[in-house]
Amino acid sequence: MIQTETTPNPDSLKFLSDNVISAVGTEEFHKSKQNEIRNPFIKELLNFDGVELILLSKKFLSVKKTKEVSWEELKPMVISHLNDYFEKNKQPILVSKTIDDNVNNRDETVNKILEVLDTKIRPAVARDGGDIKFKSFENGVVKVELQGSCSGCPSSLMTLKQGVQNLLKHYVKEVHVVEAI
Numbered sequence: 691m692i693q694t695e696t697t698p699n700p701d702s703l704k705f706l707s708d709n710v711i712s713a714v715g716t717e718e719f720h721k722s723k724q725n726e727i728r729n730p731f732i733k734e735l736l737n738f739d740g741v742e743l744i745l746l747s748k749k750f751l752s753v754k755k756t757k758e759v760s761w762e763e764l765k766p767m768v769i770s771h772l773n774d775y776f777e778k779n780k781q782p783i784l785v786s787k788t789i790d791d792n793v794n795n796r797d798e799t800v801n802k803i804l805e806v807l808d809t810k811i812r813p814a815v816a817r818d819g820g821d822i823k824f825k826s827f828e829n830g831v832v833k834v835e836l837q838g839s840c841s842g843c844p845s846s847l848m849t850l851k852q853g854v855q856n857l858l859k860h861y862v863k864e865v866h867v868v869e870a871i
Contacts, residue, residue, distance in 0.1 A: 691707075692705055692707055692769045692772050693706045694765060694769075697752065697820070697839035697843070698839065698843055698845050699754070699818075699845075701755050701756070702752055702755070702838065702839035703753055703761060703765060703768075704750050704752050704818075704819035705750060705752070705772060706749060706750045707749060707750065707751070707772060708749075710748055710749065710782040711747065711748065711749060711782055711784070712747055712748055712782055713781075713782040713784060713785050714784050715748070716745060716748075716812075716823075716837070716838075717784055718743065718746075718821065718823075718837040718838060719736060719744050720736075720742070720743050721742050721743065724736050724737075729783065732744065732746075735753070738768070740755045740759025741754075741755060741764070741768075743838070743841060745820065745821060745839070747816060747838075750819065751768075751783075752819035754841060799862060800824075800827050802864075803824060803827055803865065804824055807822060807824055807834075807858075810857055811853070811858075815849075818843075819838050819839035819840075820836060820837055820840030820841070820843070821836075821838050821840070822834050822836055822854065823835045823837060825871055827865075830867060831866065831867045832858060832865055832869070833869050833870075833871050834869070834871070835870065835871055836870050850868060850870055851868070855867065
């Protein structure tokens with residue numbers, strides 16, 4: 691059964707499932723990059739009018755819509771699409787990684803940053819239907835990408851500065867600033 695939860699972003703909705711949606715962690719897909727996507731479920735969902743971005747995580751999927759479409763019309767379509775998939779398939783929607791993580795070339799500071807992101811920040815952001823991806827660390831500046839419901843959310847800048855930056859600065863002394871890209 692699919693449940694929904696609102697997020698701080700009024701244009702995003704979180705769809706929760708008892709089934710595993712992604713076996714490879716969190717991945718985000720944009721309508722603008724639809725021609726690069728091979729997964730049929732994701733392609734079809736991005737084809738729905740008004741769907742601009744989707745984020746798949748282990749037990750939830752977030753959909754970010756355009757202002758032109760209402761949740762009253764889009765929500766049942768997404769639920770139906772998810773239910774249809776799980777009626778016909780026993781495996782998760784995502785079973786292989788779309789991006790390789792370069793784990794071997796990380797220094798100690800980057801490992802500390804990733805640990806704080808994974809243990810303290812990502813679970814909180816996931817509750818709101820989003821994710822935060824580490825992009826780089828250089829000269830005290832951590833660059834991250836806000837995904838899913840967090841992408842374009844009115845409160846995301848406050849979350850980034852007051853939450854993410856403060857936590858990273860507290861746990862990793864080398865961090866001075868956190869920026870979204």
